[in-house]
Amino acid sequence: MVQFHAPTDTGQGKSPSQQQTTVLLVDDEPDFLSLAKSELEDQIEETKFITASSVRKAHFRLSELDISCIVSDYDMPAKSGLQFLEEVREDHPNLPFILFTAQGSENLASKAISAGVTDYLQKRDGGQFDILANRVINAVKQYQAEQTQKKLAETASRLRAVVNSTPDSIFIIDSAGAIVDVNEQAEKTLQYNHSELVGKPLSSVITSREINDSIPDVIGSRSRVRFEGHHTRRRGSKYPVEVRIKEIDHADTDQYIVIAQDITSQKKHKQTIDELNETAMALMQSRSKEEVAEITVQTAREELTIPFIGIWFQDDKHDVLTPVKQTGKAEETLGAQSEIPLEGAVADVWGEKEPCIFEGIQTPETRYPEDVSVEDEMLFPLGEFGMMIVSVTDSRLYREEDINLAKLLATNAQRALKQTDREEQVRAEKMFFDAAINTVEDLFFAIDENENLIRWNDQVSAVTGNEATYIGSPTLDDIFNSEDRGKITHGINEGFETGGSRVKATIQTVEGPQTFEFKSSKMDYPINDETYLITLGRNITPLEEKQAELRQKNERLDKFSRVVSHDLQSPINIASGNFGIVRDDISDEHARNAEAVENAHSRMENLVNDLLTLARQGQQAIEIESVSLDRLARKCWEIVDASDADLEVRSSENIQADPSQLQQLLENLMKNAVTHGGNDITVTIGTLEDGFYVEDNGSGIPGDKMDHIFDTGFTTSDSGSGIGLMIVSDIAENHSWGINVTESDSGGARFEFTESP
Secondary structure, eight states, X not given: OOOOOOOSSOSSSOOGGGSOEEEEEEOSOHHHHHXXXXXXXXXXXXXXXXXXSSHHHHHHHHHHSOOSEEEEOSSOSSSOHHHHHHHHHHHOTTSOEEEEESOOOHHHHHHHHHTTOSEEEEOOSSSHHHHHXXXXXXXXXXXXXXXXXXXXXXXXXXXXXXXHHSSSEEEEEETTOBEEEEOHHHHHHHTOOHHHHTTSBGGGTEEOGGXXXXXXXXXXXXXXXXXXXXXXXXXXXXXEEEEEEEEOOOTTOOEEEEEEEEOHHHHHHHHHHHHHHHHHHHHHTOSSHHHHHHHHHHHHHHTSOOOSEEEEEEETTTTEEEEEEEOHHHHHHHOSOOOEESOHHHHHHHHHTOOEEEESOOOTTSSSOTTSOOOEEEEEEETTTEEEEEEESOGGGOOHHHHHHHHHHXXXXXXXXXXXXXXXXXXXXXXXXXXXXHHSSSEEEEEOTTSOEEEEOHHHHHHHOOGGGOOSSOOHHHHSOHHHHHHHHHHHHHHHHHSEEEEEEEEEETTEEEEEEEEEEEEEETTTTEEEEEEEXXXXXXHHHHHXXXXXXXXXXXXXXXXXXXXXXXXXXXHHHHHHHHGGGSOGGGHHHHXXXXXXXXXXXXXXXXXXHHHHHHHOOOOOEEEEHHHHHHHHHHHSOOTTOEEEEOOOOEEEEOHHHHHHHHHHHHHHHHHHHOTTOEEEEEEETTEEEEEESSSOOOGGGGGGTTSTTOOSSTTOOSOHHHHHHXXXXXXXXXXXXXXXXXXXXXXXXEEOO
């Protein structure tokens, strides 16, 4: 058994003195716990003290933390310190437990010792914490030392198990090269027992030129050495091994570890690889799967002298293997190949993708002629592509080496088929890419750093209409006029320098001059380590025309806003002001008429304000950001004239919205609720899984009015403008929100705004 020097740490990179020490203090008196914690922290460094005021809490701390020591009082409610000790010992038999109590007696001390207490200390005035600190330090040191030794013992045990389970021969030798210890595999392989090998020179069981030198000379200044040699068994037979020698890094020893690995199979594998190397290169240069099959069959016949071999490819549509190629000898003797259904044993081999040999296959149901004696059949799956099948008429002619050669040939054929398949996929992907870039309506360019067009789509010729003028590849000069050519060059340079660029330029198209926006992104192409600029050019002439039209509309809206704000607002203000002066002089007989006039003034004022809001909203682009629904709702409520109404916000979450438009939406809904529900109404705002809602506890919306509340001019109030809820609908549409109007739990109106799918 190999003996390894135990490591000097716990496997965590820390010595016992460096480990995190946590001490649990348990006492039902909080003041004493605080004092004890403070005193011990002053006297013991690098130690964390955790307190618990009951046994229940102490158990919780013990289950959650890695505790190194427990200091517990004796007299505590519910359970005593001794009862706590007995419970601790069930799961932690070795954990230090110090009973620190004001009650002291020989009987208590005896019980504590019987229960397995680590130490027992009475609470006394003066110096008690100095003594307790010393006891804690000693207990923790001893406990951590025991834990370290336990871990080291476990590590050594696992290490011995690993060493003895390895298939390699392992030796421990001294500086003179004498064997000190060996593993079980070395004894088994060399056919010696342990006592016969110990003391022998390493050179007696490993022959190599390097072993002739002294071990320190072999190692030299290197940390380890590796070389090839031969293992010599008791009876003198030899086999090749790879030898690795490393000095054991331990201050108390001058020994070395030697690992000898059997490389017989590796040598044989290398030989077969060398024999098939030229064929493998030819296979990898094949341009089609059929060519791979032909080279594979030819190699098997000429180099491996396998007379009866064939290649079948899978037919996905019919779930069969279809014949592709076989040797002439196979066709002459066994007949022409036929399809092989993927069923039975063949299906099993195909599914497992592992070579298999079927012995004694000759039966009346076989696909071979009755007058031909085929003893065995070797099936070699070629990945997902097909199968190589070798028919054996005399199993004595095939050794293990021949089967290995056939396996290697099949492996090389599979790799070649995979590469050929990838190349076919690349060609297909190239065709797909060409079709894809020719499908898009945008212009597509791939430009190198010398401003040469490497790739372009058919849209370039279709748009410019001058394909016939191109000689060879088109150039940027063929596409852009001299006025914009400088901007294009600047954009290309910017794209290569910063990773992207955006340029507007005019192209003379078949429909006349058109403005295009070209967006470019730099692409590093790993195949040839070159960098290109991928550019898409989109015709923005219709967009610019639409933007010009929109600017004209905005100008008209702006003029309208000025007219509304001045030419209409001023007369309304004058009318409302003068009517307010004479309002008190109107007799009761005409009070109803006066109220109608006031309502008309309010309606005109609301109408003007809402029209202004609608006009401004149409001029502004929305800017989405994270908005606090709670904060914005309370800000809106301050504007609403509802002194007796209440606002309740049931969410502190943020939503994504344009702040100004969301504020307008909330103000309109709040005003609508107060107008129709009265000043004592409660408005509630909260969030949904995919949006938010606004509801009230008013009288609700009549069922026959529900489908018309967002119509322009619709209102049930004498002073309403009929535009407020239409503005709410427009704002929701600007944000792509869906609106669901329903009844609240209290019977009022509820507006739900959710993100559209």
